[in-house]
Amino acid sequence: MLKLGIIGTGNIAHQFIQAAQLAGGYLLSAIYSRRLETAIQFALPYGDVELYTELEAFVASDLDVIYLASPNSLHYQQALMILEAGKHLIVEKPAFSNPKEFAHIIEVAANNQVLVLEAARNYHEANFDIIIDFLKDKTIYGASFNFAQYSSRMENLLAGIYDNTFQGKMSGGALVDLGIYEIYAAYRLFGQPKTARYSADLLPTGVDVAGCGQLIYDDFQVSMIVRKNAQSSLANEIYTDQGTLILNHIQGLQSAQFRGLDGNTRTIPLKSLQHLMLEEAQVFETILSKPEEHQDLYTHLLTVAQQVNQTMTLMRQDANIQFEADL
16 A cells, blocks of 8 residues: 655645545555644544644655645645655646756656656546547547636636736646646647647736647647636537547546538447546556556656646747746
8 A cells, every 4th residue: 555645735635535545555644734724624534644734744754655736836846855755756737837847856756766747637537548549540630629617716816816826926827727638638649749839818927817729730730728717618529531529528538429521420438437536546556556567657657747848838938928937
């Protein structure tokens, strides 16, 4: 069993713990929060768990792996402490603010003989394997991906209060929060794009509340819509020489239909999802439990994570989005 520690007391951390418990290879052992009251409240569903308010003591405790889900801009410094303490790291997407941070983290992880994994859950969904297999005999003409989810922070935003997710100093914005899922889906389905563009609706804090992007491949483009200020029910579509494949989403993929050029529609059978983060937790448990047996898989995931980070950075630069961490 992997002794698991948690940094971050938001809903995403609860979700990962639930997935880890379903996966069965983790033992929740410790939780860190700056405030003891917050840690106590967060830990209530989980029974006897060690609570820490000092980060140094937390990373020095008897843990195998730490899941890091603090605000984006804090990932880098906290990751350094975790890796230098000899702990494996699972860091919630977006893992790091820019390629320079990511490259240094990889170097530190290698020097300390530990692993670092970005928690981008949709890349691990088995249903994408079914979609990839379905597309094998088809020529891709392009795709349209859409992720518009009205933020729980919009009420504050409209009142002129900019929470972490909407601040450049916190490495926030719609692209790195929601658009990253679309980029990861494109990487999974089509590989690395040749280049990328992004046009954004910018806030006074310098980050995007919404935007449109293109991932450009040799023979086609993937169009992206990203919004945190609206809710959308638009499907995600992949265009081929034989018809259009319609997906319910690019994360949490649960339904797929193919509308042929002859007008006929058929349903593509997909696997049911037990939990959005379960497949991710299972993959990470497999790698971390026997890293020497899964070096190729680890190297692949790390390479893709770096490439996705580079693509997002290119798109941010195109839209004039600058983080404090870039300076």
